[in-house]
């Protein structure tokens with residue numbers, strides 16, 4: 443984490459109040475939530491709509507913070523305390539992160555995309571850890587606050603930082619990438635998330651491509667070459683090097699085979715046809731995420747052996763394709779972390795192709811934030827479910843209902859259920875389980891479908 447004196451920090455953000463009394467006080471890391479305060483932190487209060495963080499400043503310092511920011515327009519700054527007065531605390535946090543990043547000699551890998559950012563970040567971290575000291579974005583700290591906080595948590599001894607960048611509107615990725623200044627920038631895929639704000643898939647592609655605006659001059663841009671919206675813009679990729687991954691043989695790196703196993707995938711790649719990699723997570727798209735990781739690892743001089751061993755050791759962040767043993771011998775796949783049309787279809791397709799002898803059940807919740815065509819997106823998901831491969835379709839929520847409705851065009855009614863109450867769903871789901879089923883549980887974060895997973899595991 444950042445370790446600087448108050449006077450150094452004041453200079454980094456060009457603050458003007460007199461801190462001479464505390465000039466040499468050491469700051470160790472930053473904190474925006476007093477419940478997570480660590481000794482020596484710089485506490486950064488925000489003037490929120492409901493709560494003004496400034497009222498916690500005194501307490502934070504009493505409880506071990508070495509200093510705090512204070513926004514100029516908030517009255518009565520406690521002048522006896524080590525505070526740095528700033529125009530705006532959020533902007534000051536970002537400015538501090540930007541400058542700290544410039545001072546670091548760490549290599550940065552930046553990851554964006556509609557789906558698979560966190561997964562790809564976790565894969566890259568697992569692989570690079572074979573050779574380097576690696577730090578990564580914790581959880582989903584990928585926005586205008588999460589990214590600066592992550593950057594300020596980096597240690598100077600760290601070799602590589604793997605940073606996730608998320609967005610919901612134009613300009614956001616540009617802002618983040620210029621702060622993170624990646625040496626390697628990755629776009630995992632272009633989906634439909636945030637269509638509401640960006641209008642079209644072209645709009646989404648352009649917004650994701652902003653990641654290249656912060657890429658260092660001799661940096662490497664890695665993207666999914668199967669996506670025409672990225673591939674067709676190749677003439678724009680002039681100021682940096684480019685490598686593509688994907689299923690198509692036109693990519694720099696593509697899989698020569700993918701073999702599904704119960705707990706992951708075996709695969710090989712065109713540039714190392716004799717090596718058999720094992721990725722201990724389900725889903726073909728995760729193999730593609732791994733290809734992005736392999737290219738990044740090669741760029742950072744890892745050997746194929748190190749890559750192979752790193753992939754094997756991967757453990758994903760929770761609720762992403764997490765495989766559990768459930769009641770009555772069922773296998774439960776917890777993918778309840780999030781959902782968009784692309785990831786929903788990919789996950790269903792993956793389930794369809796698993797263990798041909800088992801019965802398959804999907805439990806699908808609303809996909810949120812899809813904009814005006816949300817109903818259409820849910821219907822499309824419903825119509826892609828294969829009635830010969832999936833036994834039961836359970837849906838949950840007002841939008842989930844439309845998945846069920848369109849599934850009913852092919853499925854017989856006793857195999858499709860929609861619920862507005864989660865407990866009713868759980869009850870009914872349990873009543874159809876015989877054992878030997880594979881159950882996929884997936885929906886947007888807000889739907890909290892992990893509660894369904896829990897009920898299938900606990901009893």
Ligand code: ATP
Pocket residue numbers: 555556557558559560561562582584608630631727728730731761762763777779780781784785786788789
């Ligand atoms: P968020 O925007 O919530 O941070 P994310 O981009 O970090 O999402 P992950 O958390 O890695 O994405 O994965 C979310 C879900 O997307 C996974 O559970 C999986 O179902 C699906 N997914 C992951 N990678 C891909 C991919 N390359 N293509 C399509 N779907 C994917």
Ligand code: MG
Pocket residue numbers: 559560561581582584606
């Ligand atoms: Mg994420």
